[in-house]
Amino acid sequence: MNSFTHTRLLALLLTVIGLSIFATKVVRYDYPLSPGARTTTWDFEIYLDFDTNNQPVRLETFIPSNSESRRVSQEQFYNGAFGLRLDTKSAEGRTAIWTYRYPNDRKVLRYRARLVGETESTPLPEGMHRKLQRAAPETENDLERQAFLVWSTDLRRRSADDESLADLVLQEIFVDEDVDEVEALLSPTLPSSISRLALARDVLTAQGIPARVANGIYLDQARRRAEIHHWLEYYADGADHRYFPGLDPEEFFTIWHGTDDFIRAEGISDLDLQVSIEPVNAAVADVAQRVARDEGSAMQWFGFNRLPITTQLVYQVIVTIPVGILMLVFLRQFIGLQTLGTFMPVLIGIAFRETALLNGIILFTALIALGLAVRFYLERLKLLLVPRLATVVVFIVICMAVVAQLMSNTGQRIGLSISLFPMVILTMTIERMSIVWEEYSATDAIKQGLGSLLVASAAYLVMTNPTVEYFMFNFPELLLVIMAICLLMGKYTGLRLSELIRFRELDTRK
Amino acid sequence: MIGRYRALRRAGLLGINERNLRLVNELNPRRLIRLVDDKRETKRLAMAAGIPTPELYGVIANPFHMRHLESYLDKPDGVVIKPANGSQGNGIQVLMEPMRGGWRRSNGQRAMLEDIRFHVNNILSGMYSLSGQPDVAMFEYRVKFDEIFNPISFGGVPDIRIIVVRGIPAVAMVRLPTAESDGKANLHKGGVGVGLDLVTGKTLSGMQNGKTTDIHPDTANPLKNFSVPHWDAMLEMAAKAYDVTGLGYLGADIVLDKGKGPLLLELNARPGLAIQIANRIGIRPLLNATLEADTEGMDALARVELARKLYRQNVPEVV
Secondary structure (H helix, E strand, C coil), X not given: CCHHHHHHHHHHHHHHHHHXXXXXXXXXXXXXXXXXXXXXXXXXXXXXXXXXXXXXXXXXXXXXXXXXCCEEEEEEXXXXXXXXXXXXXXXXXXXXXXXXXXXXXXXXXXXXXEEECECCCCCCCHHHHCCCCCCCCCCCCHHHHHHHHHHHHHHHHHCCCHHHHHHHHHHHHHHCCCCHHHHHHCCCCCCHHHHHHHHHHHHHHHCCCCEEEEEEXXXXXXXXXCCCEXXXXXXXXXXXEEECCCCCCCCEEXXXXXXXXXXXXXXXXXXXXXXEEEEEEHHHHHHHHHHHHCCCCHHHHCCCCCCCHHHHHXXXXXXXXXXXXXXXHHXXXXXXXXXXXXCHHHHHHXXXXXXXXXXXXXXXXXXXXHHHHHHHHHHCCCCCHHHHHHHHHHHHHHHHHHHHHHHHHCCCCHHHHHHHCCHHXXXXXXXXXXXXXHHCCHHHHHHHHHHHHHHHHHHHHHHHCHXXXXXXXXXXXXXXXXXXXXXXXXXXXXXXXXXXXXXXXXXXXX | CHHHHHHHHHCCCCCHHHHHHHHHHHHCCHHHHHHHHCHHHHHHHHHHCCCCCCCEEEEECCHHHHHHHHHHHXXXXXXXXXXXXXXXXXXXXXXXXXXXXXXXXXXXXXXXXXXXXXHHHHHHCCCCECCCCCCCXXXXXXXXXXXXXXXXXXXXXXXXXXXEECCEEEEEEEEECCCCCCCXXXXXXXXXXXXXXXXXXXXXXXXXXXXXECECCCCCCECCCCECCCHHHHHHHHHHHXXXXXXXXXXXEEEEECCCEEEEEEEECCCCCCHHHHHCCCXXXXXXXXXXXXXXXXXXXXXXXXXXXXHHHHCCCXX
8 A cells, every 4th residue: 555545544534533523413412513602601610729738627618609690500519538518508608618637738629610690780689678777887996986987977978868978988998099087997807908898888887778798700701810809789779789999890700798708728728729710602501511411422522521621721722723733734835835943833823812913913023023133133242052042032031021011001911911922932933033044044034934924823813713713622523634634735746836936937838 | 826837737847845755755764864964974975985075174073172173274275164964055164265363265254263163163052953953063175166167157166966866867957156145056045056968967058046047147158058077977976875875865966176076065865946947847757757767786877877868868958
């Protein structure tokens, strides 16, 4: 069997396997073929990784709970050897209590659920709509009580009704700076943001306005480390109000109320807490439900839905890389684009994910130009190769730090994201480009640099295409088909597009 | 575009993809390519087989050897410094002769000892080697080229490239230095490539920077009808290079020294395709014939005869 037939048979085999799994999923298990519209469903995960110090451990954490306005479904606990008790009685929220008497080394606990978020128009529960008696605050410190009463009486006098009173309270606590009464009354034991919310709550409830501190997450975009936010809910003059310090989120989810800590633990150290969220497309949700329903069927092995969300997010990126590489192979073998390094353009394309395309191209070009300038300057000092490369790396880091500073001053968000821009790739690109520059010509160097940029952009566009992401993530068996295409392209002996230009002189048509 | 594609295919043009698949991958096993990537190894093999090469004065393989540098450079006729694993002529420095405070380079500039030491350090650190691996600097006899090509070259050494397939010389060209190429005979630096009739060793028309030309850009003399001296010997050297390396697809680079005749400079396991423009032919038909030819039991001389026969059969004679 010659190698051509061999390759074709292998490619055929891979395609058949890949497409049959794909077809089975679509026909037999009704996997949807399009991403579908976005819904307000989110995958939520709490991931706790900690050192047990070999002593008994008790770890409590608030977890999302169902209420009139919030929905939690498909809850899963990954306890390992730990005992789990759920405390649902507390008014502040549902608590998961993990305990274990003889642990050793590091342990991991996980909680997963699917959430339906809340918005500003979500009503507060009925219990919040009962007007309270005005009451003096409970505090043992007479001086504080005095200050509190004077301040709240003053606020009451300056307001017309409950709503304007609440506005005034929030204004003085959060917006106006250095209001002496506020500074004096803030609880020293709580973190600043929460103590302000707690003070606002105390003033409002003392004035008979139902109020409480709410804690939870903002559902804005997929995050591997979502922040816990705190805000105030109150009911004034027959309407629900929420006050978010900072920017108002469009969608959020309340996990617990009050000023308790999210995690309370005994006997552990070095806790790594990750709260991750990921929006679930309607169709993806269907897929996941289908997988859950067909538990035990073979199809669940051809997907990532059973992995932890943090891992899923990583795989969502990884499975698109072969598509970018397919693009690169095509551009090199059929078009004949010249690039610096073999897979470097795809790596640059991945880096563009952090910066978005236009910013990425600008940054890439600017950093390469600066780096090249330094590289040529260093040439005059006649340094050895590795120390010279190292100098360029340090220079690139400095440039990136400066860019981050400039960007944050002008309020641009890309300043933060370029920190992940792989600078080693940049440095290698600079080094290769400068060698091409010296040994061939500036034209060649710029040509190859532009080629790399072009391939990187194409790879980026392909890899971030929602349809590509959807198909690769939910139908990873298509990787076999990509492999088959690569095999077949490996046997292409025809001319490249660039060769039609290069050898134009041999075109004897008149 | 499609019309151009068809026309080029009809002209028998060989593309990079096909070269890589059918020639490099099929005929050049990786372990053999190593032999020619290291020029010291090539030189050793060639000498063992009686193929003449420029004399090796010495090698600097590590900074410790650097103390020999001045003795290697101390040659009244000049010296060539090259990386043992360099490619495409990168990192080669030609010193013509000693001059006050340094050495005169082929472009007339003066190189100081410090410049040369820096260059050798760059070579050692792998700047010019194929994969950035640490490399070795070689110091060689500087070829005093035959004056036959003087009317059609400008500074530097012209060389002859013969592509050999399965030990059968297939196509050849002369590469001429120009002002643009800084005295180097590399085509991608602006050197002129002139096709050679494989049977007679006579020059045909030429090309520079991918465009055909009939005159040398600097001297304005016509490129046609120069006879390369020692042509038979060169063909035999090229054919023998196959016997010593086992590479089924190779480019032999030969220079013509005034006193010593043809010398093998280096062998290339992935020779480029610009030779087709220089010869104004597509080489696929010739290549197919060469790939199918029966060479059982033939020595280098017999393969040269076969080469001439195949060439005449597959390439139209230019009158």
